[in-house]
Amino acid sequence: MNDGTLTVEIWRGKDEGRFETYRVPHRESQTILDVVTWVQRNAEPALAYRFACRVGMCGSCAMTVNGKPRWTCRTHVSKVVSSGVVRIEPLRSLPRIKDLVADLTPFFEKWRTARGRFEPSATRADPMAPISPESPKRKAADAGIECINCAVCYSACDVVAWNPDYVGPAALNRAWTLVNDERDNDRAGLLRAVSEAGGCHACHTHGSCVEHCPVGLNPTEGIAGLKRMTLSALLKGALS
């Protein structure tokens, strides 16, 4: 890095492949996505990677950078570079498509497994439900709704890596926001869904999701809440 360049190692290939090394000019306020884009435009036109908004909203550019999952558009090189070297590979625990592109299909399928969709209790003809933003349930839901679906938590989670059934922190965080949404019509169904094998009880509370979440959410807290809710439902006989 002393000569104004970075040594960038980028994964090329699918499951079988190798790291290719590139020399990239180091610039001030440069992000990892800037680096990848420089390589694609100047050195390796066939390099495959995914991005869209470039401002930390769409959640599509997550990759593993020097061993940790990160949103690359908001990750400054200066914060993660180690001895002038940046190593970039696809997110772990997901199938690989090509180079830096991971297949997010299992990630979103697990959202469905955890019943991560809103079940309306009213039609569009009904008046709007009066929900106080100050109610404890709404506050609990609000704390988790800013998820950008980037799969960084999923990739950071060791339980996801060990247990292919585990739906992961993002899906359970989504379930937690829905179970606290008073307009949702199928609370019992949601609690049953997250009580299946691979649901909330599989979480070991390691907290990797909290540590790596780029938008500062706390999925572990939501998962602990789901554990409490499911146990309460179980004791009341409402889980069968």
Place this chain on the structure above:
Amino acid sequence: MIEARLYLLQRGSAMVLGPLVIIHLGLILYAIQGGLSAAEILERTRGSIAWAVFYGAFVLAAAVHAPIGLRNLAREWLAWRGRSLDYATLGFGLILLVLGLRAVWAVVGVAP
């Protein structure tokens, strides 16, 4: 739902085991310091309903707690799934229960 049940059983049995383990460890230290022989210990435990209840509860809680933890480990580390794992879990629990209760009987049972 079985996962929620097992979770409840494992946490519940851990709450029972917590104080029992501390008393058990304290008891070992006490027995060693006092220099009690095996015969002297047996003299105190034989026919004792209190010790039978204490160690009976210990064995029961351990027989519930340990197999559920091992089931989780087997799933994560050995990728073992399905009915066979459930039966193995149940079998291991039964083995712990039988061996444990046999040991309790050996300590509290009155010699004929």
